[in-house]
Amino acid sequence: MTLDQLQVLKTIVSSGSFRAASQELHRAQSAVSYSMRTLEDELGFKLFSRDQYRPTLTPQGRAFLKKASDLIFQFDELGETAEFLKRGHEPIIRLAVSALWPLPNLVGALKEFSSRFPQTEIKIIHDVLSTDEQLLEDHADISLGTIFNEKGLLITEELFTVDMVMVCAAKHPLAKLKKPTAEDLKKYPQIVLSSTVKSSDRSGGIINPANTISVQDLQTKKVFLESGLGYGRMPDFAIKEEIKRKSLVTLGQKPITLHTSIARHSAKELGPCGKFIWNYFSRGQGKKLK
Amino acid sequence: MTLDQLQVLKTIVSSGSFRAASQELHRAQSAVSYSMRTLEDELGFKLFSRDQYRPTLTPQGRAFLKKASDLIFQFDELGETAEFLKRGHEPIIRLAVSALWPLPNLVGALKEFSSRFPQTEIKIIHDVLSTDEQLLEDHADISLGTIFNEKGLLITEELFTVDMVMVCAAKHPLAKLKKPTAEDLKKYPQIVLSSTVKSSDRSGGIINPANTISVQDLQTKKVFLESGLGYGRMPDFAIKEEIKRKSLVTLGQKPITLHTSIARHSAKELGPCGKFIWNYFSRGQGKKLK
DNA sequence: AAAGTATATCAAAAAAATAGATCATGTTAA
DNA sequence: TTAACATGATCTATTTTTTTGATATACTTT
Structure with a gap:
């Protein structure tokens, strides 16, 4: 037969x-x-x-x-x-996305992508901080994260900025102080994001390394902050709701401005599917939401 | 390729x-x-x-x-x-089932059948009365209905009996009479099942042909009876619930006992799947529920 | 009855798949 | 390090399979 x-x-x-x-x-x-x-x-x-x-x-x-x-x-x-x-289309495309990346910014791209390339599987690697490492170890084709160019091995393009504002729960003792100093903060635990990958330590803005609680994702960090466990920085886009309903309040600290970027390995050509994602963001469509 | x-x-x-x-x-x-x-x-x-x-x-x-x-x-x-x-297995098996057939009696057979012959499609032709016609016109392979042997063209086997009891709604005027006579009944519309097929008129037990309301399925008949629209006969198994909760009451008429049968066309051999159904009922497994 | 359209069948031809031998290369074990 | 072994590519000859074109037979239509 x-x-x-x-x-x-x-x-x-x-x-x-x-x-x-x-x-x-x-x-x-x-x-x-x-x-x-x-x-x-x-x-x-x-x-x-x-x-x-x-x-x-x-x-x-x-x-x-x-x-x-x-x-x-x-x-x-x-x-x-x-x-x-x-025709050279990739059967699968792997996106390493930083925990700090505004997710709504992605859905538009993915929607358009999947309707244009229904044959291509999309794999999201939602890593904590070191999305570029995923590129270097060939676990991802494109990285969406915060800027960190690795000795010219990567081709990067700067996109938009994310402000990291210092917050704590409304019921937290720090909320009572008008403008808490570093000395004030030191007394309470700080919630920080930490990567499982050791190689690159990019933990910026830690007040008192001895008194920190490390978490692996933004969702957990938010829950801990809201519950009054400690204070810490959050991307502004992720806490709009909480600020509005006053479960979180901003402390007087100056925000840290992170620059987000899209990156790929310089030694690896992107296929048509990868190029589509790349252009989507680098030509600015991905910036709209910001 | x-x-x-x-x-x-x-x-x-x-x-x-x-x-x-x-x-x-x-x-x-x-x-x-x-x-x-x-x-x-x-x-x-x-x-x-x-x-x-x-x-x-x-x-x-x-x-x-x-x-x-x-x-x-x-x-x-x-x-x-x-x-x-x-191996001769039928790709589809067509069952003509009379409206008077107790459906719970079927599910056991179909369950066992579909687990034994998952490749065979089952088509239920839920006809009103003339299931045998479906055999003669080659619209069905097996008929489950009331007895009616067509000039020896069919091979039939008698199975069990169904009592057709005369009922009306509790709120119906007839319910007040102890033993309504035919004269009493004549004053009210009778709900009867009628087939769309003209050839064989098997409408038994009609009191006053002029004053009837014809329906095509038992469900509709029950709804009409319960609403007090008229009186009529129903198979006993189908109204147990209604009698219990007294939405329907039996009238003093003697029940008509129908003999159910399984039938097939004598000129057409059944394959293994058809034989399974046939044996299931003719060997008495289908009678259990009755 | 004749013309037209169907499928089956056969032998010959064409095409495709297979086998067996050989080569260059890479692996493993002594 | 060497010798024995295993692997895939390639080539030619052989076998198998598929296709063709011609013919036979049967059915339909006019």
Whole structure:
């Protein structure tokens, strides 16, 4: 049983006769006849009843064709996938996204991407801080994170800025002070984001290293801050709601301004899918939300 | 691109080398090599990188194989379907079921059937009364209905009995009378089941043909009866609940006892699936619930 | 009855797949 | 380090499979 035989079968049924199918397939009529005979021999039952003028499917033939049609459809799809891969499109694209990245900024890109390249799988590596490391270790194709150019191994492009503001819960003792000094802060634990990757220590703005609570993601950090466990910096876009409903309050510290960037490995060419993501952000569409 | 090539590809990956695959497939190594070369030529990209000792899939190859594996799986399934059909199993079985048939009696049979023959589609033709007609016109393979042997054209087997009891709503005027006579009944509309098929008129027990309301299914009949629209006969199994909660009451009429039967066309052999259904009921398993 | 259209079948031809041998290369174990 | 072994590519000859073109037979239509 070959797929070609199934395609011949389908053509016969859609065209109505062996002869018409042979013309449609640009083969001799005897070839079509032979193809069906060998298929029927192998299957062990007749696909067509030939006692009428025109061949009609047997009940078995009808049931068989139904399943065979699905197979042919999937086969055609495989052909399309092959075309897609042949043109150099990536079967999967891996995005390393920093925890500090404003996620709403991503969904627009991903929406457009997945409608344009439905064949390409998207893998989000939602790392804490060191998204560039993911590039260097070939765990990601594109990184969306804060700027940190690694000895020219990466091609980066600066995008927009994120302000990291110092906050604590409204019920926290620090909230009572007008403008807490570093001395004031030292008395309470600071919640900080920390990467599991050791190589690059990028923990900026730590007040008292001895008195910190490290977490691995922004969501946890926010919960800890809201619960009054300590104080710490948060990206402004992530705490708008909390400030509005006053569960978090800003302390008088000057915000730290982070520069976000898109990056890729200089030694690895991006395919059409990667280029689309790259251009989406580098041409500024990704900046809109900011 | 042929399915055989995909199977070779899959074997190479699972066995780890071209040579191992060739042994597994009982072919020469050169045949496997040739098969992959022609496939790669047609696809337009390399499936394997051959710079290492053992061939490893390229990223494209990996993505391609993933989809190809699905195809192979579905192909194998088609082979199983073919085996199934070859053994004479019916791809579809059509059951004509009378509206008077106790449905809970069916579910047991269908449950067991679908677990034993998952490949066979079940079509229920829930006809009103004339299920045997469905057999004669080749719209059904087996009929479950009330007895009515058509000139020996059908093979039937008697199963169990269903009592048709005369009822009306508790709020209906007839409910007040102790034992309403035919004269009493004549004053009110009678709700009757009527078939769309004209040929055989089997409407038994009609009191006053002029004063009837015809419905096509038992559910509607029950709703009409409960609403007090009229009186009529219902199978006892279908109104147990309503009698219990007193929304329907029985009138003093003697019940009509219907004999149910299973039937099939004498000129058409049943396949294994049909025989299973037949035996399920004729050997009495279907009677349990009654 | 005649002309037109169907499928099956056959022998010959064409095309495709396979086998077996050989080569260059990489791996493993003594 | 060397010798034995394993791997995939490539080539030619062989085998198998598919296709063709011609012919036979059957059914439909006019």
